[in-house]
Amino acid sequence: MRSISILLAVLLLTAGLAGCASPDTRIKRSPELFASLSPEHQALVREGKVAIGFGPDAVRLAVGNPDRIWTRTDATGTSEVWSYVTWENDMGRPLYRGWYHLNSDLYPYYYLNYPARREREYFKVVFGSDGKVVAIEQDSR
Numbered sequence: 001m002r003s004i005s006i007l008l009a010v011l012l013l014t015a016g017l018a019g020c021a022s023p024d025t026r027i028k029r030s031p032e033l034f035a036s037l038s039p040e041h042q043a044l045v046r047e048g049k050v051a052i053g054f055g056p057d058a059v060r061l062a063v064g065n066p067d068r069i070w071t072r073t074d075a076t077g078t079s080e081v082w083s084y085v086t087w088e089n090d091m092g093r094p095l096y097r098g099w100y101h102l103n104s105d106l107y108p109y110y111y112l113n114y115p116a117r118r119e120r121e122y123f124k125v126v127f128g129s130d131g132k133v134v135a136i137e138q139d140s141r
Helices: 002-018 023-029 031-035 039-046 056-063
Strands: 068-074 077-088 094-097 118-127 133-138
Touching: 023 031, 023 039, 023 056, 031 056, 039 056, 056 118
Parallel strands: none
Antiparallel strands: 068 077, 077 094, 077 118, 118 133
């Protein structure tokens, strides 16, 4: 019985940490995709950075799935914008990053009742009509 409890605890911990995956973890999950990138892009992905010219898969390897996806239409056409958010307290200290905490079975609505929490968008990636990154916006804090 004790071994089942330990196994269950390990599985729950693994599932909880899956939302906090690092670039290394994402690279290990998709080694073929990582190998298909140029050496320059591979180095950036390892650092968790995005560059102009990245495709959606390379962005996911570097920084994970977006918290929101927007469609932007302007004079040059329509583009897709990936948005990444963090939650912080009233003093600007991070509580957690990403929407996955709200959708987790392990920690449903984590910090949802924190009275002064606020959402802050800290990173955006804009994809052009060719599906490649054409702009990156990053909070400079």
